Amino acid sequence: xxxxxxxxxxxxxxxxxxxxxxxxxKLIFGHHVLWExxxxxxxxxxxxxxxxxxxxxxxxLASKASLQITIKAIHSGHVGGEYRLCGALDATRIIESxxxxxxxxxxxxxxxxxxxxxxxxxxxxxxxxxxxxxGHKGTGRKxxxxxxxxxQLELYFISDDIHEIxxxxxxxxxxxxxxxxxxxxxxxxxxxxxxSKSQTGAVVVDPARNKxxxxxxxxxxxxxxxxxxxxxxFGMSNIGGKFNYGYYIEAGPNGQAGSLHAIVNCYDQAAxxxxxxxxxxxxxxxxxxxxxxxxTATQLVGIPSLCNNPFFSSNQSPQxxxxxxxxxxxxxxHVFNGLLSQFDPKNDRIYDACAGPHLGTxxxxxxxxxxxxxxxxxxxxxxxxxxxxxxxxxxxxVTTLLRASDSTMTGTSPAGSNLGxxxxxxxxxxxxxxxxxQVHWHDVTQWVxxxxxxxxxxxxxxxxxxxxAVEALWHLTGVDGVDGDELVVRVRVETCIGxxxxxxxxxxxxxxxxxxxxxxxxxxxxxxxxxxxSLQYAxxxxxxxxxxxxxxxxxxxxxxxxSSALEPVVRVLLTHTTVDKPFSLDIPQxxxxxxxxxxxxxxxxxxxxxxxxxxxxxxxxxxxxxxxxTTEVNDFGLLxxxxxxxxxxxxxxxxxxxxxxxxxxGTHTVDLHFATAxxxxxxxxxxxxxxxxx
Numbered sequence: 001x002x003x004x005x006x007x008x009x010x011x012x013x014x015x016x017x018x019x020x021x022x023x024x025x026k027l028i029f030g031h032h033v034l035w036e037x038x039x040x041x042x043x044x045x046x047x048x049x050x051x052x053x054x055x056x057x058x059x060x061l062a063s064k065a066s067l068q069i070t071i072k073a074i075h076s077g078h079v080g081g082e083y084r085l086c087g088a089l090d091a092t093r094i095i096e097s098x099x100x101x102x103x104x105x106x107x108x109x110x111x112x113x114x115x116x117x118x119x120x121x122x123x124x125x126x127x128x129x130x131x132x133x134x135g136h137k138g139t140g141r142k143x144x145x146x147x148x149x150x151x152q153l154e155l156y157f158i159s160d161d162i163h164e165i166x167x168x169x170x171x172x173x174x175x176x177x178x179x180x181x182x183x184x185x186x187x188x189x190x191x192x193x194x195x196s197k198s199q200t201g202a203v204v205v206d207p208a209r210n211k212x213x214x215x216x217x218x219x220x221x222x223x224x225x226x227x228x229x230x231x232x233x234f235g236m237s238n239i240g241g242k243f244n245y246g247y248y249i250e251a252g253p254n255g256q257a258g259s260l261h262a263i264v265n266c267y268d269q270a271a272x273x274x275x276x277x278x279x280x281x282x283x284x285x286x287x288x289x290x291x292x293x294x295x296t297a298t299q300l301v302g303i304p305s306l307c308n309n310p311f312f313s314s315n316q317s318p319q320x321x322x323x324x325x326x327x328x329x330x331x332x333x334h335v336f337n338g339l340l341s342q343f344d345p346k347n348d349r350i351y352d353a354c355a356g357p358h359l360g361t362x363x364x365x366x367x368x369x370x371x372x373x374x375x376x377x378x379x380x381x382x383x384x385x386x387x388x389x390x391x392x393x394x395x396x397x398v399t400t401l402l403r404a405s406d407s408t409m410t411g412t413s414p415a416g417s418n419l420g421x422x423x424x425x426x427x428x429x430x431x432x433x434x435x436x437x438q439v440h441w442h443d444v445t446q447w448v449x450x451x452x453x454x455x456x457x458x459x460x461x462x463x464x465x466x467x468x469a470v471e472a473l474w475h476l477t478g479v480d481g482v483d484g485d486e487l488v489v490r491v492r493v494e495t496c497i498g499x500x501x502x503x504x505x506x507x508x509x510x511x512x513x514x515x516x517x518x519x520x521x522x523x524x525x526x527x528x529x530x531x532x533x534s535l536q537y538a539x540x541x542x543x544x545x546x547x548x549x550x551x552x553x554x555x556x557x558x559x560x561x562x563s564s565a566l567e568p569v570v571r572v573l574l575t576h577t578t579v580d581k582p583f584s585l586d587i588p589q590x591x592x593x594x595x596x597x598x599x600x601x602x603x604x605x606x607x608x609x610x611x612x613x614x615x616x617x618x619x620x621x622x623x624x625x626x627x628x629x630t631t632e633v634n635d636f637g638l639l640x641x642x643x644x645x646x647x648x649x650x651x652x653x654x655x656x657x658x659x660x661x662x663x664x665x666g667t668h669t670v671d672l673h674f675a676t677a678x679x680x681x682x683x684x685x686x687x688x689x690x691x692x693x694x
Contacts, residue, residue, distance in 0.1 A: 008147040011036045011070040017054035021172035027641040030613045035151045046127045047154035054160035065114035073102045082137040087130040123158040123279050127184035163278030167636050180257050210284050213276035217353040221258025224302030227313040236267035238288050240397035243271040250460050266354035270335040273353050274397045286397030290333035293386035294373040298355045323376040343394040364389045463628040465673035469494050470680040490556040493680040503587050508552035516549050587683045588674050592621040611694030618658045626654040627677035637664035662691045
């Protein structure tokens with residue numbers, strides 16, 4: 001009886017049609033290794049080398065999804081036989097190679113194809129431990145692999161035309177999104193392909209990705225509408241912007257995706273639909289309507305029972321109220337999604353993951369007819385009017401994916417609200433505030449823990465840098481004395497640079513105050529001993545929010561508790577952030593930069609790179625310890641692979657390396673952003689890179 005264990009797998013490679021960022025932040029792109037010995041690991045949810053195949057949802061899958069697999073024959077008794085390599089999940093073959101001949105004991109590399117399902121009308125994935133065997137052509141004998149018995153493979157099959165936000169700057173498709181939206185067949189969904197009923201293999205329930213994306217955003221992420229003020233919590237404005245998807249999908253202590261910070265508004269929901277829908281063949285648009293009006297009784301996301309009074313928490317009124325009750329609140333504006341690339345008032349279809357949900361069954365006029373209450377007398381009382389199809393405008397929507405918030409807009413607000421902002425700001429000011437200390441913001445985790453001791457955990461943290469401001473976000477859980485044990489801390493630092501290339505504190509402080517104006521809602525000024533301006537939500541509201549401005553800093557504390565419950569914890573933290581005299585806020589200076597381009601890709605000038613898919617780095621030296629570095633690219637020609645920071649605390653300098661991948665020919669402009677670890681002041685450097693044919 002011959003030994004059946006005659007081969008081992010040495011390497012598995014594939015070509016990722018779209019760039020994907022793995023769970024540790026590494027960018028996976030082009031031809032790469034999926035598995036090779038013990039060199040590539042896995043996390044608790046899959047592989048660290050996921051792969052995306054672009055798919056048209058029509059063709060046989062085997063023609064679109066190919067792996068290159070290298071094996072080694074280790075039993076001479078089977079030299080010369082014809083075999084087929086098979087990869088299986090349980091008893092089902094999902095990968096199969098062409099026939100090949102074992103000609104020696106040496107290495108053999110072959111193409112293998114995904115064969116199950118045969119076709120699919122919807123995006124899906126295989127994320128599992130795949131077992132390997134050889135099948136002998138003549139006898140049909142199954143020969144198991146000697147090593148490894150299984151390999152972890154994580155393969156995704158999505159549209160060949162995905163959202164541009166995944167293809168620019170520092171993006172790439174986040175593997176967390178892929179895992180949430182496209183669970184692996186069999187193991188995660190419990191689906192068994194039934195080829196006797198259709199040619200797809202996979203169970204096809206809905207070919208319209210927009211509908212599924214709306215249902216997922218509405219029901220899969222533990223979200224709850226902001227019934228106090230309808231504020232965007234994930235960076236979106238009425239026309240779109242930078243979407244903080246990482247914070248949106250972050251799991252809380254219960255392990256459910258999106259549960260860490262549950263509160264949303266319609267901008268946040270439309271953003272999630274737009275991102276999720278772009279994995280399929282449909283591309284949801286971004287539609288903004290103002291005015292909107294009083295809503296008919298509907299199911300707002302996460303709100304149990306019907307509601308026709310969306311901001312009932314702001315005045316402690318019933319959520320479903322008499323249509324002419326003066327306490328009833330309305331949508332001043334609203335954002336939802338459409339089906340067509342260009343809005344068509346007659347033929348478009350509406351998707352709304354905030355209210356309803358509405359799943360694309362209605363044209364705009366029909367949607368408004370069932371969504372807006374046009375009967376109430378309150379329009380005459382308010383001097384407003386219900387929205388019409390003519391009030392709907394189309395905008396770009398999501399432009400960038402972030403993990404830290406970059407919001408400068410407050411979101412959907414009650415119709416007809418007039419808060420008297422300048423009067424409120426004047427009342428919030430104090431004459432002689434103590435300035436904020438030079439807190440080491442980058443190490444805020446240790447700072448918070450040292451102040452609150454064992455009373456908190458850092459569940460989420462991120463720093464994002466723009467051309468003029470830095471925003472940092474920390475989500476704390478387990479905070480004693482706060483309802484729900486949660487506290488969100490956001491720090492925004494404005495950096496306006498003068499002609500002398502130093503911080504212009506007057507302009508920077510004015511910019512911080514301007515940002516406060518964007519953020520103001522129903523507030524009271526109780527923290528004058530800690531900042532120049534301080535405001536908070538009224539203490540009777542179920543959501544707490546405290547805003548402070550000191551110089552070019554704005555700090556926001558928020559949580560599920562009222563402001564009165566947040567106040568003791570905030571005061572403890574602020575006690576550790578004030579000093580008796582002002583301090584210096586120096587911006588980081590870029591003392592040197594140069595390009596590092598591999599010899600085979602180097603052009604005739606220092607900033608010329610040859611070939612699509614080539615890699616290069618921009619190396620920068622700075623005169624301060626740096627907390628974070630980010631980039632912005634003016635088009636889709638370059639993609640940031642990795643940013644590495646090496647700081648020397650002894651001489652207070654840093655070396656920052658930005659690694660890029662080329663995606664398009666031409667000259668591309670890149671803004672490199674840096675933020676200091678001590679005060680989060682920032683500076684930028686603009687460079688140009690030209691990509692030519694190899």
